[in-house]
Amino acid sequence: MFGKRIDYAGAVGFIVFMAALPLVFGGNYLIGVLTVSVIYGIWAVSWDFMSGLTGRENFGHSLFIGVGAYTAGFLNTAFGFGGWWSLPAAMVMAMLFAVIIGLPTLRLKGPYFALAMLSGAVIMQRLMLIFWEQTGGEEGINGIEPLIRSQLGFYYFALAALVLVTALLLALARSHWGLILRAIRGDEATCQAAGINVTFYKIASLVISAAFAGAGGAIYAHYQLQVSPQLFAVVTSITIITMVYVGGMASIYGPVGGAILLVLLTELLREFGEWRLMIYSCTLILILFFVPHGLIAPTWRRFRSKLRRAQ
Amino acid sequence: MLEILIHGAVSSAIYAMLAVGFTLIFGVARILNLAHGSFYALGAYGAYFFTSHLKLPLLPAALLAMAVVALFAIVVEKVLVRPMRRSQLAVLMITLAVALVVEQALFLTFGSEYRNVPAFVDAKFSIGGVDVGGQRLLALGASIALIALLWIFIQRTRLGSAILAVSQDPEAADYMGIPSDRIFSIVMGLSAALAAAAGVLAGPFLTVQPTMWLLPIVKAFAIVIVGGLGSIPGSILAALMLGYAETIVGYLISTSWTEIVSVLATLLMLIFRPAGIFGKRAAF
Numbered sequence: 001m002f003g004k005r006i007d008y009a010g011a012v013g014f015i016v017f018m019a020a021l022p023l024v025f026g027g028n029y030l031i032g033v034l035t036v037s038v039i040y041g042i043w044a045v046s047w048d049f050m051s052g053l054t055g056r057e058n059f060g061h062s063l064f065i066g067v068g069a070y071t072a073g074f075l076n077t078a079f080g081f082g083g084w085w086s087l088p089a090a091m092v093m094a095m096l097f098a099v100i101i102g103l104p105t106l107r108l109k110g111p112y113f114a115l116a117m118l119s120g121a122v123i124m125q126r127l128m129l130i131f132w133e134q135t136g137g138e139e140g141i142n143g144i145e146p147l148i149r150s151q152l153g154f155y156y157f158a159l160a161a162l163v164l165v166t167a168l169l170l171a172l173a174r175s176h177w178g179l180i181l182r183a184i185r186g187d188e189a190t191c192q193a194a195g196i197n198v199t200f201y202k203i204a205s206l207v208i209s210a211a212f213a214g215a216g217g218a219i220y221a222h223y224q225l226q227v228s229p230q231l232f233a234v235v236t237s238i239t240i241i242t243m244v245y246v247g248g249m250a251s252i253y254g255p256v257g258g259a260i261l262l263v264l265l266t267e268l269l270r271e272f273g274e275w276r277l278m279i280y281s282c283t284l285i286l287i288l289f290f291v292p293h294g295l296i297a298p299t300w301r302r303f304r305s306k307l308r309r310a311q
Numbered sequence: 312m313l314e315i316l317i318h319g320a321v322s323s324a325i326y327a328m329l330a331v332g333f334t335l336i337f338g339v340a341r342i343l344n345l346a347h348g349s350f351y352a353l354g355a356y357g358a359y360f361f362t363s364h365l366k367l368p369l370l371p372a373a374l375l376a377m378a379v380v381a382l383f384a385i386v387v388e389k390v391l392v393r394p395m396r397r398s399q400l401a402v403l404m405i406t407l408a409v410a411l412v413v414e415q416a417l418f419l420t421f422g423s424e425y426r427n428v429p430a431f432v433d434a435k436f437s438i439g440g441v442d443v444g445g446q447r448l449l450a451l452g453a454s455i456a457l458i459a460l461l462w463i464f465i466q467r468t469r470l471g472s473a474i475l476a477v478s479q480d481p482e483a484a485d486y487m488g489i490p491s492d493r494i495f496s497i498v499m500g501l502s503a504a505l506a507a508a509a510g511v512l513a514g515p516f517l518t519v520q521p522t523m524w525l526l527p528i529v530k531a532f533a534i535v536i537v538g539g540l541g542s543i544p545g546s547i548l549a550a551l552m553l554g555y556a557e558t559i560v561g562y563l564i565s566t567s568w569t570e571i572v573s574v575l576a577t578l579l580m581l582i583f584r585p586a587g588i589f590g591k592r593a594a595f
Contacts (some may be wrong), residue, residue, distance in 0.1 A: 063329050082351065104581075104582040105582065110399055111403070112536070112581055114403070115533070115536055115581065116578055119574040119581075122529065123571055123575060125572050126567075126571045126574075130567050130568065234525070234529075238407065274418070275419075277411070277415045278412065278415035281408055284408045284411070285391070285405065285408045285409070288401065288408060292401060
């Protein structure tokens, strides 16, 4: 019971901290950075729900992000729907894509699944360029309306979305459902023998993961006010996987911290100019090498057990 | 028609050199090396650096570049990859991080503009009315020769049998007294040298810049999946298929569709026959 109370206290502390940051320091620059980090948080959490729990690393998460963002862009600019329609529409489209690509590829394991998803994202990115007359090519879609005019208001909206998604996925991951997904990671054949409909659970978890990635994509589109094929890029997926890795795989809450940490790190390194990415990559190697289980989730677990012992 | 035949053969040859090394290190050490494209980039940059800055003649410069890249790969495998071999995702992530570091190192030393790697052969040849750059023909010939040499080395020498043994069953090979760790190093060096050779040979007619590692690694991955992960004949056949498919699509439809061909082929292959043409290991 006490452990649970520490968890809740930690979550509330985190939300208050994130909400207070722009009020204390202010400045549109900081709000912008925080908004991006929160959106990356949504993507990282949604990645972790499917890939972290079932152990199938999705190297094409950007597929769902891009689909969500482009859905928002099309609805808003070509069809003139209001901004709030984007979220449900983006989720539905991303779920549709998840079913289409998940059905044939989810029986694959490890690197095979990773490459299949990566190929899917690359194909979508290429199609955006090939059908440039409809999609705007390299430039993408411009002139998307903002959801909320005030920057601070938008940040709070994104933060609320992140908290909601994380809470929902965390609850799912700790339920019977999450247990089954973890069991699938352990031994798929045994699960099947135990009468679990493995295919259903795998597809459903990919669909859920895609839905929130798509929602995040739509939020991002309404934040940047434009979408470009770059959203589909392999780099986007890899950045997200890195964030999950740094946060701690399969912990759901860890990736949130990983995403915020890495976005802030990237911003802090900006003063190093062209050395920025070099320092970033070297830091990545050090983290992978010395803390292979991630930074955020294991630290929190250690902190919690210390508190418990102190009690 | 003849044009397609020749240009398809050249791009297939470059792909084959990349894919064979990539599949070799996977087959033997189960390492999915995302830094493989970096070895290719480093080979091209090495040839450029040794000829333009150290004023070496091209052939020694090329051999030196291959040796340096092989050494670098061995160090990467020993220091960074070996401790993480238990988890496949960890290996993917660490080799990816290495690729990013290499990209940034190249960017910081040479800048982002295109570099010119000198060609071995500048002349153009006319084959049945089709003009082909001499360097392309050389790349084709050299790639066939190098892959054939590698094949003979693996099939005919004692060290080659040791490599085969480790790839079949690392534990049993260990019991037979084969030092599998040293075999991993050797294979890593060989595979990197082959990628570097591809960079040196293709550098003169492709763009040499810091991000040149990404597309080749995606293609090599695709070829190896289509051919069957770990199978050298499979990856050669798949390299031929994809090389020609891309060339044909480039000629008949448009070059903007060529990039999609290999990825689409991979996706279809994964869906319908995940083990690849010659793959024996189950993918699911």
